[in-house]
Amino acid sequence: MRYKALLTKALAIAVLLLAVASGVHAAELPAQLSQPPEKLADASLRDVAAHVALSPKEKGAMRPILIEQTKKRQDIARARLATNPGMAGMLALRKDLRALADETDAKLAAVLPPEKMTQVRAYREERLKAARARVQVARRGGQGETF
DSSP states (O other), X not given: OOOOSOHHHHHHHHHHHHHHHTTOOGGGOOGGGTSXXXXXXXXXHHHXXXXXXXXXXXXXXXXXXXXXXXXXXXXXXXXXXXXXXXXXXHHHHHHXXXXXXXXXXXXXXXXXXXXXXXXXXXXXXXXXXXXXHHXXXXXXXXXXXXX
């Protein structure tokens, strides 16, 4: 299954979607929207590099791509949350973020060898699944499944 979001941002998206669904006001936006893009991108790069052997040159090439992607992601989220609250806004946000993720993947694929890009995608898919599982647990009120 093909992933559609950067792994470290998947949780941020879930938080944003939950914030919109619960009626959070603009003054109460998640911290990811107020953090400097460089800080978030560096954290994302460190996380990926801990699981995929990246050369210093590859890290250097990835960093500006991730910074640009993070800034765009923040701008899109702020705009969507401000103008389109509710389900319609969430769906529009999801569509916009998917398009941005595809754009980012194309840029990363241009600077990483195919085998490393495959490893990055696999790791991000793992993180996305873990984030989705955490959201499901939160929706159930922290209770595990009952059989």
